[in-house]
Amino acid sequence: MTPGNDDARSRQVRPGRSMPARVWSGVGRATKEPDRARTASIGAASRAHRGRPGEPRRVAYLYILPATAVFVLFVLFPLVRSGWFSLYDWDGLGTGVWAGLANYEAVFTEPGLRGAFLHALVLIVFYAVIPVALGLLLAATMTRARMSGLGFFRVVLFLPQVIPMVVVAVAWRQIYEPQGPLNDTLRAVGLDSLARPWLGDYTAALPSVGLVGTWIGTGLCLILFLAGMAKIPRELYEAARLDGAGRLREFFAITLPSVRGELSVALTLTVIAALKTFDLVYVMTSGGPGNQTTVPSYEVYNNAFLIGRVGTAAALALVLTAVVFLVTLVINRIGEKADE
Amino acid sequence: MITRSERTLNYAVLVLFSVIALFPVLLILSTALSPDEIGAGGSALSLEFGNFAEAWEQGNFGSYMRTSVIVAVSVVTLATLFSVMAGYAFGTMQFRGSEVIFYLILLGIMVPAEALVVALYFDLRSVGLTNTLVAIVMPQVAQSVAFGTFWMRAYFRSSSREVVEAARLDGAGHWRTLWRVLVPMGRPAITTMIVLMFMWTWNEFLIPLVMATDESLRTAPLGLAFFQGQYTAGTSLLAAGAVLVALPVVVVYLFLQRHFIRGMVEGVAK
Numbered sequence: 030m031t032p033g034n035d036d037a038r039s040r041q042v043r044p045g046r047s048m049p050a051r052v053w054s055g056v057g058r059a060t061k062e063p064d065r066a067r068t069a070s071i072g073a074a075s076r077a078h079r080g081r082p083g084e085p086r087r088v089a090y091l092y093i094l095p096a097t098a099v100f101v102l103f104v105l106f107p108l109v110r111s112g113w114f115s116l117y118d119w120d121g122l123g124t125g126v127w128a129g130l131a132n133y134e135a136v137f138t139e140p141g142l143r144g145a146f147l148h149a150l151v152l153i154v155f156y157a158v159i160p161v162a163l164g165l166l167l168a169a170t171m172t173r174a175r176m177s178g179l180g181f182f183r184v185v186l187f188l189p190q191v192i193p194m195v196v197v198a199v200a201w202r203q204i205y206e207p208q209g210p211l212n213d214t215l216r217a218v219g220l221d222s223l224a225r226p227w228l229g230d231y232t233a234a235l236p237s238v239g240l241v242g243t244w245i246g247t248g249l250c251l252i253l254f255l256a257g258m259a260k261i262p263r264e265l266y267e268a269a270r271l272d273g274a275g276r277l278r279e280f281f282a283i284t285l286p287s288v289r290g291e292l293s294v295a296l297t298l299t300v301i302a303a304l305k306t307f308d309l310v311y312v313m314t315s316g317g318p319g320n321q322t323t324v325p326s327y328e329v330y331n332n333a334f335l336i337g338r339v340g341t342a343a344a345l346a347l348v349l350t351a352v353v354f355l356v357t358l359v360i361n362r363i364g365e366k367a368d369e
Numbered sequence: 370m371i372t373r374s375e376r377t378l379n380y381a382v383l384v385l386f387s388v389i390a391l392f393p394v395l396l397i398l399s400t401a402l403s404p405d406e407i408g409a410g411g412s413a414l415s416l417e418f419g420n421f422a423e424a425w426e427q428g429n430f431g432s433y434m435r436t437s438v439i440v441a442v443s444v445v446t447l448a449t450l451f452s453v454m455a456g457y458a459f460g461t462m463q464f465r466g467s468e469v470i471f472y473l474i475l476l477g478i479m480v481p482a483e484a485l486v487v488a489l490y491f492d493l494r495s496v497g498l499t500n501t502l503v504a505i506v507m508p509q510v511a512q513s514v515a516f517g518t519f520w521m522r523a524y525f526r527s528s529s530r531e532v533v534e535a536a537r538l539d540g541a542g543h544w545r546t547l548w549r550v551l552v553p554m555g556r557p558a559i560t561t562m563i564v565l566m567f568m569w570t571w572n573e574f575l576i577p578l579v580m581a582t583d584e585s586l587r588t589a590p591l592g593l594a595f596f597q598g599q600y601t602a603g604t605s606l607l608a609a610g611a612v613l614v615a616l617p618v619v620v621v622y623l624f625l626q627r628h629f630i631r632g633m634v635e636g637v638a639k
Contacts, residue, residue, distance in 0.1 A: 086458075086463065087464070089458040089462040089463075089464040090458075090464065092454045092455060092458035092462070093454070093455045096451040096452060096454065096474070096514045096518050097470060099514055100474055100514055102511070103485070103489070103507050103510070103511035104477045104480060104485060104508075104511045104515065105473070106488075107484075107488040107508075108480060108484060108485065110488035111485070111488040113488075114487065114491070167386075171379045171383075176379055176380070176383075182383045182386075184626050185387040185390055186383075186390055188391070188619075188622070189390055190629075190633065191622045192615050193572040193589075193590045193593075193614055194590070195572075195574055195594050195614065196397070196590070196614050197393065198594075199397065199597055199607060199608070199611045200393035200394070200396060200611065202597070203397070204393060204396065210396065247389075248386060252630075253634065298633070308574040311574070311594065312597060325483070326483045329486075330578075330579070334579065339487065339491065342487050343487050346483045346484040346487055347484060349481060350479075350480055350481060350483075353479055353480075354479055
């Protein structure tokens with residue numbers, strides 16, 4: 030991709046560090062500075078001289094008012110309310126009964142809800158692990174040759190990321206139909222015994238949903254890693270070759286560390302997509318057959334709006350949010366190490 | 370060092386994966402263009418686009434698409450306006466509490482819609498706002514604003530101080546400087562942001578699913594999901610509907626693909 034990506038990514042991934050050490054006028058930050066007086070005076074001087082746009086401004090509050098108001102009303106407040114709801118036993122209509130942490134207990138002990146998280150783990154393998162591994166492997170074997178015409182392939186390989194998930198689900202449902210293209214192909218090559226109603230099959234349903242995630246993620250990973258590896262200086266490989274390093278050593282010593290940034294981006298996008306899977310399950314299987322393809326998001330919807338367990342749904346949603354936060358932080362660590 | 374066969378192999382890999390990426394898309398497209406098994410056959414001319422017309426009229430996709438356009442335009446307009454303003458303040462002005470507020474909003478990028486939608490639904494219901502455009506639009510504005518504020522702040526921080534100074538010397542106030550100088554200069558960054566917001570909004574499923582009960586408020590993906598519940602998979606009408614739903618995003622993608630790829634890679638936390 031464009032060379033500027035890495036800066037922007039690291040800006041995003043580690044916001045704390047990207048704060049430039051500008052002195053500004055010292056207001057608000059001055060309390061943290063050891064010699065406050067000097068900082069403030071420098072700030073005052075530069076303000077007097079140049080009137081920089083970084084000077085303290087009350088008008089800033091007006092600028093951030095709409096964004097902040099909308100954010101507080103529609104993100105922060107609902108989040109807090111979810112926490113409140115999660116402590117009650119409520120069917121969405123009558124009056125709620127205080128439940129303490131029972132809903133959270135249910136999330137971790139109830140087989141149906143725990144199962145949803147286990148399914149999410151399986152989906153992570155299909156959405157993230159396989160595409161990333163495949164993308165790394167393919168990109169590493171391809172990267173020796175400078176290739177032209179990559180632009181076209183990039184457009185095509187990235188396409189699955191853009192198409193509405195509901196449309197993807199409709200397309201793949203057709204592929205998995207009992208008389209659909211997948212079974213037709215299997216029968217045509219004499220593998221009739223493998224043909225089955227994929228989404229209705231107890232063992233095949235979850236991997237079938239997962240495979241759609243693999244389809245969505247692989248192209249993304251491939252183009253990310255191709256772009257990352259193209260930036261590695263060839264001299265590194267030549268030096269390694271002189272040292273007698275084999276292809277495997279080369280990969281782990283040079284290639285993999287060089288694309289850590291891309292790896293962290295790819296993992297974040299794909300793992301979060303796996304954890305937040307909803308549309309696909311809703312349209313393709315509705316969690317079935319049985320409970321074979323339920324996922325956390327689907328259970329949030331199901332508990333809150335279909336079976337009237339609002340408290341449980343809220344607790345589940347908050348646990349899911351915590352998992353998303355945690356996973357994002359852990360994966361960003363991978364990218365962070367790259368710059369050390 | 371690089372042999373011709375190696376290069377051929379590379380292209381073979383790319384072609385193979387491109388075919389895999391395109392197969393479901395082409396399958397839906399060809400299904401949409403083929404005559405419906407149940408349908409009355411029709412002449413050779415009518416079979417091609419007849420399905421689209423029928424999906425638009427009988428399938429009610431015209432209404433779904435209209436709702437989606439209204440929702441997308443509202444969300445993108447409001448979120449862009451709010452994000453540019455907030456990003457401007459966070460990026461170029463110094464004020465008490467700016468860091469705390471900014472990082473709070475940044476955290477919002479990671480909050481999945483699942484965590485909001487339960488509480489939002491029941492609270493909006495108690496004030497009679499469910500099943501309205503407001504309930505579909507505003508939560509998405511909030512989520513887009515979280516990303517947009519982060520995105521625009523990064524742009525305004527990197528914007529040239531000299532240009533801003535020059536504008537001020539010319540007597541432009543902060544409002545004028547923003548809209549007359551910085552926004553036109555930041556067109557690439559803003560385009561990327563708009564394109565992403567459009568894609569997220571157009572593709573959003575959970576929020577309209579929960580908030581809209583009236584059929585007239587169904588967005589395109591929602592309409593498609595319900596449509597598919599009524600018909601068996603593989604019918605040309607369903608496929609035509611799917612093509613219609615995907616078309617706007619795909620067309621924008623084909624024209625502005627660099628913005629999509631750049632934005633999604635740089636804005637990973639969403």
